Amino acid sequence: MNLEINSSRPSARRLWTNRVATAGMAVAVALALIPVGLILYYITKNGLAAMSWGFLTEPTPFTFRRPGGGFLNGLIGTAIMVALATAASVPLGILAAIYLEEYGKRGWLAQLVRFFSDVMTGVPSVFVGLFVYTAFVLPFGFGAIMGAGALAIIMLPIVIRSAEEMLKLVPLELKHASFALGASKSQTVLRVVLPSALPGITTGVLLAVARAAGETAPLILTALGSLKVTTALIGEPISALPLLIFDGARNPFAAGQERAWAGALELLALVLIFTLLARIVAARSKISR
């Protein structure tokens, strides 16, 4: 038997296969990053050119032609609607996930909920907007509550399924440890399972919030959009950043288009800041290593 180390050196063919595969993966990663890079580049470049303090603090002017002004109306609308939608969908979604993973398991009701939340994840958001429009906007009129409702419906299945996956990852040993100490089922879920899954659940919630903050179609049908700065929850239309970006981008006047770029940058920064904040909070709530 040949026991020399170099006798097991890979053949030239295997070396080349390895190199080609590695190069192929590098190219694939680069290709995948190109669109992301371009989006970030153009939004930052054009957005910064149009960004100013006034943009952040002033409402949108009455004509696209007029330069200056900003998206304050949209910023407030987005903040209100995303906050309301989060407040509604996150607790509900986490509770549903706890039911699915800890109580319902493979029962028919749990399977049904799982099936429909999967379907809901795939439903185009404009359908959600149409549903809220016909069910609530027609009788009660456009408003922040309607927009928030549509966003909550979009967020809910994302929160449910991501939270369920995270709860699934909590090791059985931890639950057993808790039960062996005389903890009841609810104590185990609230004090062991949920805290252990919290960092992961936070990630899922962030995903849902980012998705809701960028939704446009359902808001056209529920919040409508407005040039007025308002905090009314019901009774009058309200604007949102994606709505103003959409309006600004599709008009022929340079001033309106510039504001759309700045609005895109504002929305991007908002999502980024929110993500970072939530990550920091999640990391803080975990105990120091």
Add this chain to the structure above:
Amino acid sequence: MNPSSTSSTREREETGLPMVPEAAEPVEEHKTSTSAVFTIRDLSVYYGGNIALKDVSLDIRPREITAIIGPSGCGKSTFIRCLNRMNDLIPGATVTGEVLYHGQNIYAPDVDPVAVRRRIGMVFQRPNPFPKSVYDNIAFGPRINGFKGNLDELVENSLRAAALWEEVKDKLKKSALNLSGGQQQRLCIARAIAVEPDVILMDEPASALDPIATVRIEDLMQELKKQYAIIIVTHNMQQAARVSERTAFLYTEVDEETSNRWGILVEHGETGLIFTRPKDKRTEDYVSGRFG
């Protein structure tokens, strides 16, 4: 905090489990004491429809270490998990027979398994600290049981009893996951002690540890048995011989026709006798290393 504390005391009264004897009894008494902590009669366990453990009858004495030995798959873990109703958590598991804890059947219909587990501590094969601080790990049991006394003191005493205090007293607020495997296992023992049980079940507590950590756990068991009855499952016969007063040998029986397998209790008695003068041929073969 308050609602849980009132409910836990209520549960104790309702289930009527006898109160744990005071820890500080005279040492002389334990030598003469023969009242069993557990009296197990005709205990059988089924998973789904299949029998896993058949007709085990055994007494467990206070302030002694009882070792459960036997080859893999003979139902050692199944057996020990019957003693604090952990098998209830496995879907499809059924237990028949009696497990009397200080005379009361813990499988009686009016007994709450949660109350049982508050009285009978358990340490698992792999250390399983919660992803919380060292302090919160120990305080978990007392908190859920509505402990109202000095929690700092209880945590310190539990850690001292588990011979871990000196190593962790400066990092009580740090994550328990930073401790070494051996320290984590002693933490789990301290966590079990903190709810003040009078029995500690140990399911191969040292099998995931290195030899030095194993020795520390074994030394600790010798300290703990002054206060608690300890039942340890081990497939390490030297360990059983080193640490235990009494040993029970389980063995797998096979049905030739259906090739179903289940565990039976072959014999039990003083550890010295089991290892030197076993009554049963199968015990002799096993302890002399002929199989398993």
